[in-house]
Amino acid sequence: MQFNIPDYVEKILEKLEKEGYQAYVVGGSIRDMLLGKNPKDYDITTDAKPFELEDIFSDFKTISVGKEFGTIIVCQEEGNVEITTFRQEGNYLDGRRPEWVTFSRKVEDDLSRRDFTINAMAYNKKVGIIDPYGGREDLKNRIIRTVGNPEKRFSEDYLRILRAIRFATELKFTIDKPTFYAGRKCSSKISNVSMERISDEFFKILLSKKPSNGIRMMEEMGILEMVLPELIPTIGFDQRNPNHNMDVYNHILCVLDNTPPIIQTRLAALFHDIGKPSSLTIDERGIGHFYGHDQIGAQTSKMVLERFKASNDLRDKVYLLVKEHMNHHADFKEKGLKRLIRRMGEKEIFDLIDLQIADIKCSNEKATIDHIVERRKRIEEILEKEEAYEIRQLAINGRDLLDLGFKQGPIIGQVLEYLLDRVMDKPELNEKDTLKKLALDYIDKK
Structure with a gap:
């Protein structure tokens, strides 16, 4: 050959x-x-x-x-x-x-x-x-097998246990039994491996076509509790809510599989409901609610990604996606959507939409994503029309305000925020002379 x-x-x-x-x-x-x-x-x-x-x-x-x-x-x-x-x-x-x-x-x-x-x-x-x-x-x-004795091979570098899972996940292979059992026996030794090397392999698993297969193998092999113990309480955790037909763990894995292979989106999928077990409350009808689980999940993502030695940029993106994932229930007007774009960023806003669509699809068979699809269209229109949602997009800047007689200091930022607020309501106001007049009127009213 x-x-x-x-x-x-x-x-x-x-x-x-x-x-x-x-x-x-x-x-x-x-x-x-x-x-x-x-x-x-x-x-x-x-x-x-x-x-x-x-x-x-x-x-x-x-x-x-x-x-x-x-x-x-x-x-x-x-x-x-x-x-x-x-x-x-x-x-x-x-x-x-x-x-x-x-x-x-x-x-x-x-x-x-x-x-x-x-x-x-x-x-x-x-x-x-x-x-x-x-x-x-x-x-x-379609088998993953070590060269020679698997326990000896793993003892040479315990990261190989996670690599076996990663190859099996990426290639859709099976780990042969002696290799699997040796990996499970040695699983606790993964703690001897540097977190940078662990996270590199783990992120590759998350970016595979069906990452849930890798997470389940990690669970079965005893690696999950070593790498991501925060996920363990979600396993078998009944949501006690008619809007969810899966336990928290299986819901998370479903969302993970249904998001695009973008690392911040996959990580956000992994963390988005991780706060549910610690936030469960039961109402008088016996229905479960998880108030604040988005905040808990966001904080957990930051803590875990710090442990994984992830970059500050990745931590911030995942934190924001998890924190905002529940806002699909909100009825945003145009200004609200523009504020959301401002908080998320032009690219990350679509990462959020992808996360929310996957979250809804994995809730129950009757759930609809129509409102999120419509929201995405509205966001695309805002961006296509280049309607202002950030101060830098205004037809006026701080130098223009100084030329109008404003003094250097906090007042400049306050006026620009006021002007942006007006423009987000009425895009046609974003014209230099109009904004100058609005700025002077704002000061007169103060």
Whole structure:
């Protein structure tokens, strides 16, 4: 079997072979090509040592990312290629790094240290596919299986437990039983892994086509309570409300699956009802209500995303989406919608609409999204007409007010807010001379 390897990758393979070394494309790119996908990047493994690689590619820009482990990156305009020397490794003492690394002349030694069979294949045109652990067969049978003893493989890097779940979720594969049981046995050790690495894998699960599958696998394997314990109280939690036909956990997972694969929207779906178990009240008719659960969920999202080391921008976006998700019950007039756009932002307002549509669809079979669809149309019209909803969109600014005789200070902001309020009601007022007159009238009335 031959693959269509890009020219910039072939160039590196040919250069290594010309110098008398073995060279293979390895790992995830082989897996993806066998699945009929176009790889995002390509890794190469070779028996050339790191110092030899630097000499061979001295006329290229290279980046040393772990010379002691035999890895450099060769940079080209078409893309970067990571090259690693064949190696064997000693025992992992800290669940992340081996106690020793030794370079090898055999590609099979290098493949033996890799995580899963589907990632432990190598290829070049001369030799074809090297597959000592049955990766092609596992791809055919849609199975995630470790290379060798699963408990030993996980003990080398406990993040591999979450990676197994991520691959199974993305590829719609099944984790084989020995691998699954070993992952469950070692699940508590995930706490030894840095939160940045955990969140990176977790976010990839959330962005998969059906993230609920990954969350359920995390639950079954005992990883969920380690990574996101805040979600555990929602499991089996009866909403006791005729507007909901699922428990909180299954409702959350339904919303998660029905939102677009945008990280802030998926995270907001995950957190939007996480505050329900702690906010339940039962009325005299025995019906459950969850007053303030949106505020609790927003605060929880901020706390968890801080723990995940997420960026401030992502935290703020998720917080706002969760905080605002219940406003689909509000009957916004034009000014109210413009204020909402101002609070959310032009892009995030549609993230909110997507979240609300998914939330309603996952409530009960009689729920209708007509009012949210109509709201989206109204928002699109406001933006298309470029009607003002922010001060920067006014036909007048602070400098104009100073020229009118206003003094520098808080009064400038107050007047501009007043003018924006008037313009949001009547867009036709957004004309410079009109706004100047309104500003002077405002001061006279004060």
